[in-house]
Amino acid sequence: MRFCPKCNTRMTPKIVKKELVFTCPKCNKRVKSDSTIKEAPDESLRSDNVIVLPPVKTTVGECSRCGKGPIAKLIMQTRSADEPSTIFYRCENCLFTWRDYG
Ligand SMILES: [Zn+2]
Ligand SMILES: [Zn+2]
16 A cells, blocks of 8 residues: 555555556556566556556465565456456565466
């Protein structure tokens, strides 16, 4: 979870050009996450037209990079609701992000 450095509003994660970017809904400030999506993104990820739902804490296991956690589950949907949503997991400890293919 990120807070806006300007107005301290909780920021919304978005995938912009394959990168995870946090956007402030109040003042529109953007902060790039240190993590990038490791897997080759599919067509829906190339669009800015995606919605990322707020992360949900999960007990999905350990991070494959740092072996710790907690792991947050991110659900990403395209605005054309006929496509299935994409699920990502992000380690809140080292911000490593990976995609759920299950
Ligand atoms: Zn702000
Ligand atoms: Zn980690």
